[in-house]
Amino acid sequence: MNVTKIYDPDGANVLALDDCCMEIQAGEFCVMVGPSGCGKTTLLNAIAGFHDITSGEIHLDGELLCSGTRMADPGADRIVVFQQGALFPWYTVLENATYGPLVQGKMAKAEARKAAEELLGDMGLKGILHNYPSEISSGMRRRVEIARAMMNDPKVLLMDEPYRAMDALTKTVMHKHLLDVYDATHKTIFFITHDLEEAIFLGSRVYVMTTRPGRIKKVIDVDIPRPRDFRVLSSERYLSLKGEAIEAVHEEAKRAFEAGERELA
């Protein structure tokens, strides 16, 4: 894909994404990292079909998904895991998990139920099948949301800073869980975050974005072997990759901060 997105609020063009060009391989765990407001979510929303783009094209499996003249339709081949979480509060965990296959008519009710019970069981969520989202912890909610996405066998999982609001301890548990899911399924994942350590720990390839307008500044291939666990975090390779990334990001963060100062002044 190569994408440009221009927002046009009150006549003042804001170039959010500038000629952002990247290719994600099937089965790749791709992480995009960058400062707040660099257009990460804009790009993800364009892929998901929530926003249009100004120019450029996004292809999925060789098929044109969206272009400057055509917006993508949201669909079950690209499922988003949202920043704030979007489990339907009026459905139980099990009903949330079976939602996709049922509305798509892909499975009968009993079949979907069985598949969901199995998947949720594999993810260690057996005990909460009949609970409502408000009754379980935020970590569990996020796991259920990933399970709900996996129930549809999507081509790509789009994750929009899903662990942003979590404390560090919960985060490590969530990372391990996501890595387990990835190792087991090898789904293509497009993960956006502003947390560098998270990016390198999880991803196979990390795209470092510039501040607005969003451009790709650096691509880091993370060659740390999988399966990974917390021990990776103290390995030499991890630390050197992190150092490399910090250098790229620090410059951007500073620029973003200064730009913010100017906007406020």
Place this chain on the structure above:
Amino acid sequence: MQTAAMPKRQEFSGDAEISSASLFLYRIKLWLKSPRPYTMFTGLVLFGLFWWLSTEVLKLPRFEKLPGPVSVFREWFSKNPAYGISIYTPEYYEHIWKSVLRVIQAFGIATLLGVPLGLFMGWRKTFKDYTFPILETLRPIPMLAWVPLAILMWPGREAAIIYLTCLSAFFATTLNTLLGVESIDEAYFRAALCLGSKPRHIFFRIVFPGALPFIFTGLQISMGVAWFSLVAGEMLAGEYGLGYLIWNSFILVQYPVIVIAMVTLGSIGWASSAIIRFVGTLLMKWKARETAL
């Protein structure tokens, strides 16, 4: 209430289903343990005492013509009431039943029309653009201003009274349903689209359940204004009903009956709101558990 309930939460993190009945009993138990029922009782007693002193003992200016609690309750529970209305006379229940029946009809029609209309208005922006200005112009018109048109439109008093009652309930229901749809987080719509929902799924599985909390708030308001409009309607034109009873007793100088009818109205109005709240809790288990525990 919140803090007392906190430890309970643990019990529900497992597979266990909680029934609405046990939740209801649990709430009553908590309520009895709190100081609220006793302060409530004290408040009522103090109010009764003031009423009694001001009307029957001290006969304060402005209050001296009003019926006091002793004369009201003596009449209300008398087997042989002086003005023909007490809990032992069939006329009393006839009046109640007529009013209740009218409210049920008006409230039912208002809900059946108002909820779908509000859902559509919230769901489809174009539809809202067409209809919202009309709603907002008609809504503030006081119910009494509709009386002449109601008489022109409907044959007989009965239909006109129900029409007026229905109208005021309808606006409250529609507006709250609309607000309910608009309160649903955009992320739920996006998630539903991602998961492959067609428009009908969005309507029945996202818009409707998502708006339910607001719908039930609207229904409670709508029940309140329905009673309000009904009594006004019955005072203007009616042969039966609590509103009619109040006005007629005033004309016939049967003052204790006025208060009997008023207290009856208050109690029935309160009970009807409680029923709506109860149905709401049954339909929104997810919400009930969220707020109750």
